[in-house]
Amino acid sequence: MAVFVGFSTGDNDTVIEAMAQKIVNLRIFENEQSKLDYSLKDKNYQIICISNFTLYANTEKGRRPSFEEALDRPEADKLFRDFVLLLEARGLTVARGAFGEHMDIRLTLDGPVNIILES
Numbered sequence: 001m002a003v004f005v006g007f008s009t010g011d012n013d014t015v016i017e018a019m020a021q022k023i024v025n026l027r028i029f030e031n032e033q034s035k036l037d038y039s040l041k042d043k044n045y046q047i048i049c050i051s052n053f054t055l056y057a058n059t060e061k062g063r064r065p066s067f068e069e070a071l072d073r074p075e076a077d078k079l080f081r082d083f084v085l086l087l088e089a090r091g092l093t094v095a096r097g098a099f100g101e102h103m104d105i106r107l108t109l110d111g112p113v114n115i116i117l118e119s
Helices: 013-025 073-089
Strands: 002-005 036-038 046-052 093-094
Touching: 013 073, 046 073, 073 093
Parallel strands: 002 046, 046 093
Antiparallel strands: none
């Protein structure tokens, strides 16, 4: 599973703890009757976490996005590293993108499930 992670002002250890718990246990994989019944943990699937501050782009005004709601880089970097550790502590194998770097990410989406989780 690919998880694009962005942090905004006000995010903290409590927030990432809750989000890690949610991601590990969210039932988003189908059972034999096509009902969403299994979690990452149930299926023992791997995850890739990709830091992405542009998730907090505000485009309400003008034509240039504002990133004022995105958390400052040093704080976001720490939260990202801590978030990955929380996922690993729950038994997931986690690959990670390079924080703050330009990345060439190629995904193959398998199925109709894409979910936005916000704290």
